[in-house]
Amino acid sequence: MERPTMKDVARAAGVSPMTVSRVVAGEAGVAPGTAARVARAVRELGYQRNDNARSLRQKNLGTSAIGLVVDDLANPFYALMARSVEDQAHRRGYVVLVGSTNDDPRREREVIAAFTARRVDGLILVPTIGGHGFLRQPMQRGTRVVCVDRPARGLAVDTVTVDNRAGARRAVAHLLDRGHTRIACLGDRYDIWTQAERHAGYLDALAERGVPADPALVRHGLRSHGETHAALERLWALPEPPTALFTSNDLITLGVLDAPPRPRPVAVVGFDDLPLADRLDPPLTVVSQDPHALGATAADLLFSRIDGESAPPRDVVLPTRLLIRTPRG
Known part of the structure; x- marks a missing residue:
């Protein structure tokens, strides 16, 4: 089966190949509805940009990318976790693309499709309530996946949660x-x-x-x-x-x-x-619970997979602490 092309995506979304290129590249100026239509076509067709020259340029500069998909980045908990992931990635010469889902499975698929279209090396995912069998295809193509905060339904991957x-x-x-x-x-x-x-x-x-x-x-x-x-x-x-x-x-x-x-x-x-x-x-x-530890642990697991670790999926459960605070005076 031939890999879908940018023209195939453009035809399915009813837009020009140039518009598809701009959406896949993350450029501004595309109407939200149009961008969502393109992202949906990318997901349904399984399109991935074959941008080897760009990828090589990035690696020569010492920068690759991973994706971080959370529920709501406005939530202080996820903001702290994202900062921890960014710190771990920066030490390894990676940048982090971050997207929020608001616990909407459709939005989750669109964000992940946009990230995999950019050929990220891996994903750290706070899963929504939907099934995640759709991730098997990008995983077969080499995208590593680690779940954090919650396990994913129908997906056997490394997972980091708290008790x-x-x-x-x-x-x-x-x-x-x-x-x-x-x-x-x-x-x-x-x-x-x-x-x-x-x-x-x-x-x-x-x-x-x-x-x-x-x-x-x-x-x-x-x-x-x-x-x-x-x-x-x-x-x-x-x-x-x-x-x-x-x-x-x-x-x-x-x-x-x-x-x-x-x-x-x-x-x-x-x-x-x-x-x-x-x-x-x-x-x-x-x-x-420690969002820094969650993010750092998930990032460590992901980078070990990117580096070639092939052990069975691991479930890491971190402890919580009850901080009892009493009135002053």
Whole structure:
């Protein structure tokens, strides 16, 4: 079977070969809808630019490229992880192309298609909820893949995660130790692997202490401050409102801190640390995971694969820490 050409992509997308060239090269000035159409055609046809001369020029200059695909680069956690990947790549003479998916499988495919069209040597991927069998084709062509933060469905590759379930269990046990039994769980979309693991840890802690789980205290699908505020209003309106909150990521924690005043004091423990969390009044207790370690470990695994490592896929699980912060004075 012949490899698809730029003309084939142009025909499928209904644009000129010059437009395809500009999209593949990442040049500005192409309408977003047109660029998305071209990226879709690139993905569906399996097109990869045969740009050997450019690649050789890059390598002679000591620069190659890898791709980093995250959920949302505006999230401080992923920004810190990206910085760590960039630091590791820079030491090896690589540049990093970064794209966000907003947990949209279609957008994920388009970003990955754009990166593989640029013939990146490898990808570090925070997988979306979709299947990832589509990555087998670029992997067969030599693109190395490492997953970070979450495993990918249907793909056997090196994966770096943290022990989300144990971290959440310790957080909720800490609240139980302080006499709270009405503990609400505020989470992101439940179909995201990390959120399901953290909810499981929440349930583990309640079960270990014989505290019945109340579904009315669980709110999933919170992806904005507004959604978090609405969830809190529903919790405060319960006949027996919670006296404590377990927030399962940093953005939800920020939404809680930014919410209108509560009708009564409530304890909060969050998953993910926040800048200046120790300066709040009262200071915030958190489950801390290390985005720098996640990024550095994923980058090390990827570069070992690029260098020819052929061992079976590895699952690396990093620990979390419960940072207990008590009021000053």
